[in-house]
Amino acid sequence: MEGNLAEELYSESLKLSKTNLVSSSTSVSKESDLHDCLGDDSQDGDGPIWDSSGDELNDSSELDREWQRRRDQHHTHGYREGITAGKEASAQEGFNIGFKQSVLVGYNWGVVRGVTSALSFLPDELKERLIGTQEKRNEFRDLYESVHSLSTADALRLFNDNLMAKKALEQRENAEVSSHLAGPQEQSLGSGRLDNYMGELQLLLPDSPDLRVHFRRDE
Amino acid sequence: MEDIFESSLHLEETHFEEGYSDGYKHGLVIGKEEAQQVGLRVGFEAGEELGFYRGCIEVWNFAIRVDQTRFSDRIQKMIKQMEELVEKYPVFDPESESVQELMEALRLKFRAISATLGMKLEYNGYPKMGQDPKEMGF
Numbered sequence: 324m325e326g327n328l329a330e331e332l333y334s335e336s337l338k339l340s341k342t343n344l345v346s347s348s349t350s351v352s353k354e355s356d357l358h359d360c361l362g363d364d365s366q367d368g369d370g371p372i373w374d375s376s377g378d379e380l381n382d383s384s385e386l387d388r389e390w391q392r393r394r395d396q397h398h399t400h401g402y403r404e405g406i407t408a409g410k411e412a413s414a415q416e417g418f419n420i421g422f423k424q425s426v427l428v429g430y431n432w433g434v435v436r437g438v439t440s441a442l443s444f445l446p447d448e449l450k451e452r453l454i455g456t457q458e459k460r461n462e463f464r465d466l467y468e469s470v471h472s473l474s475t476a477d478a479l480r481l482f483n484d485n486l487m488a489k490k491a492l493e494q495r496e497n498a499e500v501s502s503h504l505a506g507p508q509e510q511s512l513g514s515g516r517l518d519n520y521m522g523e524l525q526l527l528l529p530d531s532p533d534l535r536v537h538f539r540r541d542e
Numbered sequence: 543m544e545d546i547f548e549s550s551l552h553l554e555e556t557h558f559e560e561g562y563s564d565g566y567k568h569g570l571v572i573g574k575e576e577a578q579q580v581g582l583r584v585g586f587e588a589g590e591e592l593g594f595y596r597g598c599i600e601v602w603n604f605a606i607r608v609d610q611t612r613f614s615d616r617i618q619k620m621i622k623q624m625e626e627l628v629e630k631y632p633v634f635d636p637e638s639e640s641v642q643e644l645m646e647a648l649r650l651k652f653r654a655i656s657a658t659l660g661m662k663l664e665y666n667g668y669p670k671m672g673q674d675p676k677e678m679g680f
Contacts, residue, residue: 397554401561408562409569410576415637417574421581422588422636429589430633436590437597444661445605452608479586486582534604536597539633 428482431538432517435524438536439467453534459527466523478517485515585636588645592631594665595648599625602655617658624651 442450442463454460473481521538528536602621606613613621627648632638649665656663 393554394557397557398561398564401558401563402565402568403561405562405565405567406569406572407565409566409571410573411569412566413570413574414577417577418581418584419636420574421578421583422585423581423634424578425582425585426589426633426636429586430593430596431589433590433593433595434597434600435593437594437599438601439597440594440663441598441601444656444663445601449605449609449612453605475587475590478590479583482586483582534600536600 424486425482427539428517429478431521432478432482434536434538435466435520436470438524438534439463439470443467462527466520466527470520481516485517488515581636588636588641589633591645591665592628592633592648595624595652596628598652598663599628617655620651620655620658624648624655627651 442453445453450460454463524536525538528534599621602613603625606618606621610618627644630640631644631648632641635641652665
């Protein structure tokens with residue numbers, strides 16, 4: 324019996340606290356609830372342990388509380404160390420996933436920024452030789468101005484919004500598929516504003532066959 | 543009483559390990575999510591800056607083809623070198639050790655070229671030109 328005594332004493336509490344811990348990251352906050360449950364359990368169950376002088380109910384529930392307090396203490400301590408180690412272990416993987424998700428979108432957007440900026444800074448007479456008509460030059464200038472007015476942070480926000488919208492759309496589609504209600508509402512969110520700028524530049528380019536702009540797609 | 547406290551020593555370890563394991567599992571999930579957000583930002587920023595240089599290079603090359611006389615051999619060589627740096631940049635390998643070095647070389651080349659061309663062209667994204675303390679001396 325010896326080794327099992329303690330475990331028996333609060334095997335119930337172990338199960339209880341496990342379920343509690345799954346739903347909350349702070350095990351300490353559940354302590355008081357657990358104690359209430361424990362008190363009842365041990366009084367019904369294991370009964371007297373070391374003597375039967377009549378005081379054993381109080382003693383055993385006090386001991387229970389002590390066990391529980393120490394159990395929580397060590398569990399929490401372990402939890403804290405575990406969470407730090409777990410975060411460290413998965414950080415690089417998460418970083419790489421995010422990086423690969425965004426690097427091409429950023430790159431293509433940057434190409435739009437670079438082409439329109441570099442063009443707008445060329446001397447006028449050279450610009451005229453590069454871009455045939457005044458109309459086109461104006462269009463390039465307009466595109467430059469709207470692109471230039473967006474900071475990297477603005478662009479990143481647009482990208483994030485687009486990402487969230489896509490995620491929401493996917494979730495909705497999944498829900499629709501599972502309930503056999505697939506509706507005709509795709510597309511609208513498919514291309515974000517950043518893609519639109521890319522599209523605008525691409526529309527301006529065909530008249531300048533010597534300007535080779537390479538957008539990048541997934542490898 | 544002794545038996546109880548003896549087993550308590552063993553239990554302390556068990557409880558610590560249980561907590562550790564719960565925490566570790568939780569940490570894996572949040573750590574990945576948090577780092578993914580960082581990766582999204584850093585990837586976008588690196589991509590934008592690299593794409594910006596690529597876009598400039600393409601316009602300059604276009605201009606050179608149209609009117610070579612406007613660009614000295616030296617400038618043309620610098621643009622070529624910058625192009626090589628962009629191509630060397632490992633876009634899909636953020637862990638590569640060469641990333642930082644390549645980006646810094648690109649920044650220097652870009653500034654040298656736009657200064658030589660007499661342009662006030664700047665990369666206004668992140669990090670902003672001139673804000674990098676290492677480049678303050680220029």
